[in-house]
Structures are given as structure tokens and as C-alpha cells.
Amino acid sequence: MSAKILDGKAVSQRIKTELKAEVEKLKQTGIKPALAVVIVGDDPASKIYVRNKKLACEFCGIKSLEFALPAETTQKELLALIERLNNDNTISGILCQLPLPEGLDEEAVINAISPAKDVDAFHPSNVGKIMIGNFDFLPCTPAGVMELIAESGIDVSGKKCVVVGRSNIVGKPMSMLLLHKNGTVTICHSRTKDLAKECREADILVAAVGVPELIRGDCVKEGAVVIDVGMNRLENKKLVGDVAFSEAAEKAAAITPVPGGVGPMTIAMLMKNTVKAAVLNSTGKN
Numbered sequence: 595m596s597a598k599i600l601d602g603k604a605v606s607q608r609i610k611t612e613l614k615a616e617v618e619k620l621k622q623t624g625i626k627p628a629l630a631v632v633i634v635g636d637d638p639a640s641k642i643y644v645r646n647k648k649l650a651c652e653f654c655g656i657k658s659l660e661f662a663l664p665a666e667t668t669q670k671e672l673l674a675l676i677e678r679l680n681n682d683n684t685i686s687g688i689l690c691q692l693p694l695p696e697g698l699d700e701e702a703v704i705n706a707i708s709p710a711k712d713v714d715a716f717h718p719s720n721v722g723k724i725m726i727g728n729f730d731f732l733p734c735t736p737a738g739v740m741e742l743i744a745e746s747g748i749d750v751s752g753k754k755c756v757v758v759g760r761s762n763i764v765g766k767p768m769s770m771l772l773l774h775k776n777g778t779v780t781i782c783h784s785r786t787k788d789l790a791k792e793c794r795e796a797d798i799l800v801a802a803v804g805v806p807e808l809i810r811g812d813c814v815k816e817g818a819v820v821i822d823v824g825m826n827r828l829e830n831k832k833l834v835g836d837v838a839f840s841e842a843a844e845k846a847a848a849i850t851p852v853p854g855g856v857g858p859m860t861i862a863m864l865m866k867n868t869v870k871a872a873v874l875n876s877t878g879k880n
């Protein structure tokens with residue numbers, strides 16, 4: 595079987611074009627979406643993201659502000675910046691790039707961001723709302739995967755979904771969104787006994803591990819949908835996913851490439867959340 599390539603770049607471009615029109619309209623009513631991105635130190639994966647996010651903001655007409663802090667920044671300094679951004683009503687959304695350098699407390703930083711400006715949807719209040727199913731923001735990467743699946747005409751209902759990875763950022767919320775769409779969801783992780791066997795059961799397989807090409811062809815069922823969230827920069831500078839693409843593509847019915855799959859969808863969902871935050875914060879709903 596030759597797999598259909600799920601073109602996240604093209605789908606994200608359509609979404610951003612719609613958002614651009616929405617932002618133009620909002621500006622006529624005095625609402626100006628603005629995103630503040632805080633980046634501490636120089637994690638390479640975060641850097642790609644920050645660059646692409648800035649370009650997407652420019653395209654959509656969203657103001658973007660970058661706060662690049664040195665790796666030696668103290669917890670107190672970081673929390674003071676977030677407090678300032680929380681109280682600045684020209685800022686719609688705040689995103690603090692993770693992971694933070696050694697010595698900084700990620701949980702405290704996530705908790706400090708006002709839930710109404712939490713465009714990553716990492717704050718416990720937003721996480722709780724997502725679990726209950728009545729939410730303002732969805733986490734960007736899982737939401738991007740769901741939009742790409744829906745745009746591709748793939749129905750999740752009743753399907754066996756296997757998510758590899760259980761991080762708070764990707765794996766856990768991904769599993770919850772698949773469940774909301776009536777998937778039968780299995781979550782795998784580093785203690786899973788026979789990973790290949792679990793994966794081979796999947797109609798929809800999502801890899802969010804951070805291990806280059808961990809998922810080989812023998813982990814993929816004939817006709818499965820394979821979603822590769824992984825973004826791994828190899829020593830030769832090549833970017834590869836968590837899935838061995840060509841092996842998996844031989845068996846899959848549909849598969850996302852890296853780059854050009856989930857990454858661009860994540861950015862589009864961040865833009866969507868920022869526009870939503872601008873609207874919510876202007877109507878005093880929060």
C-alpha cells in the first residue's frame with residue numbers, strides 16, 4: 595500500500611489564512627491579538643518553534659513580542675516577568691517555552707500564567723477543563739493532530755487509538771482528545787511491556803516519544819493512520835520524527851511527514867488560541 599501523506603503544512607496554511615481574515619475584522623472592533631513568548635536559555639527545539647511562531651504571527655496580523663532571557667535567570671525574575679505580562683492588557687496570550695533550563699521550576703511557571711492568557715493550555719485550570727470537556731483552549735500539538743485528522747476525512751469514533759508517550763504536553767492531552775472523539779485509547783510509555791505489539795493493534799497510531807525512529811515498520815498495522823509528533827534533531831542536523839518514515843509508509847494508509855506534518859499544525863493552533871484569548875479577554879469573560 596502506498597500511504598497518503600497528511601500535509602500539515604498545507605492544512606495549517608488554510609487555517610492561518612482564515613485566521614488572518616478574522617484578525618482583520620477583530621481589529622476593526624478594536625481587538626488586537628498579541629502573543630508574548632518567553633524563552634529562557636537556548637534549547638534548540640524551542641528555537642525552531644520561536645522562529646516559526648514569529649513568522650506565523652506576522653502572517654496572521656498578530657502582534658508578537660519575544661522575551662529572550664539568559665539561562666542564568668532566576669525563578670523570581672521569571673515570575674516577575676510573567677506577572678507583568680499577566681497584568682498588561684495589550685497582551686492576549688503568554689507562552690513560556692519549555693523545557694526551562696536546570697534550576698527553574700516549570701510547574702511554578704505554568705501555574706503563574708493567567709489561565710485566560712494560557713495559549714498552551716498547560717495551566718491546571720485549563721487541563722481540568724479539557725478533561726471535563728468544557729474548555730476555552732486546547733493544547734496546541736494535540737489540537738493540531740485532531741484538526742489534521744479531521745481535515746483528512748479520518749473518523750476517530752470506535753477506532754483503536756494507540757498513543758506512545760504520556761507527557762503532560764503531548765501524550766496525555768492527545769489521549770484525552772482522541773477519547774472525546776470516541777476512540778478506544780491505549781497509552782504506552784517507557785514501562786510498556788511489548789511496545790511493538792501494542793502499536794500493531796492501532797488503527798490510529800500517535801508517536802510522541804522523542805526517540806528518533808523508534809517506531810519501525812513492524813509496529814504498524816496494514817492500513818493504519820500514523821501520526822508522528824516527534825521532532826528530533828540528529829547530529830548531522832537532519833530533523834527526523836519518532837517514526838521510521840519509509841518503513842511505516844509502506845504499511846500505513848496515511849502518515850504525517852517530519853517536517854511538514856504536526857509541527858506546522860501546532861503553530862496554527864497557537865495562532866487560533868491567541869485570537870481566542872484576545873476575544874475572551876476583551877469581553878470580560880475571564
Ligand SMILES: NC(=O)C1=CN([C@@H]2O[C@H](COP(=O)(O)OP(=O)(O)OC[C@H]3O[C@@H](n4cnc5c(N)ncnc54)[C@H](OP(=O)(O)O)[C@@H]3O)[C@@H](O)[C@H]2O)C=CC1
Nearest residue numbers: 735759760761764783784802803804823824825856857860
Ligand atoms: N511537533 C510538535 O509540535 C511538537 C513536538 N514535540 C516532540 O514530541 C516528542 C515528545 O515530546 P514530549 O512529550 O515533550 O517528550 P517527553 O520526553 O516529555 O515524554 C516522552 C514520553 O515518551 C515515553 N518514552 C520514552 N522512551 C520510550 C520508549 N523507548 N518506549 C516507549 N515510550 C517511551 C516516556 O515514557 P515515561 O513517561 O515512562 O518516561 C514519556 O512518556 C519530542 O520529539 C518533542 O520534540 C513536542 C512538542 C510539540
Ligand SMILES: Nc1nc(=O)c2c([nH]1)NC[C@@H]1CN(c3ccc(C(=O)N[C@@H](CCC(=O)O)C(=O)O)cc3)C=[N+]21
Nearest residue numbers: 639640642643646690691692714853854855857858860
Ligand atoms: N511552551 C511550549 N509550548 C510548545 O508547544 C513547545 C514548547 N514549549 N517547547 C518546544 C516544543 C516544540 N514545538 C514545536 C512546534 C512546531 C515546530 C515546527 O514548526 N516544525 C516545523 C518546522 C521544522 C523545521 O523546519 O525545522 C515542521 O515540523 O515542519 C517545531 C517545534 C513546540 N513546543
Ligand SMILES: [Mg+2]
Nearest residue numbers: 692693761763
Ligand atoms: Mg517534555
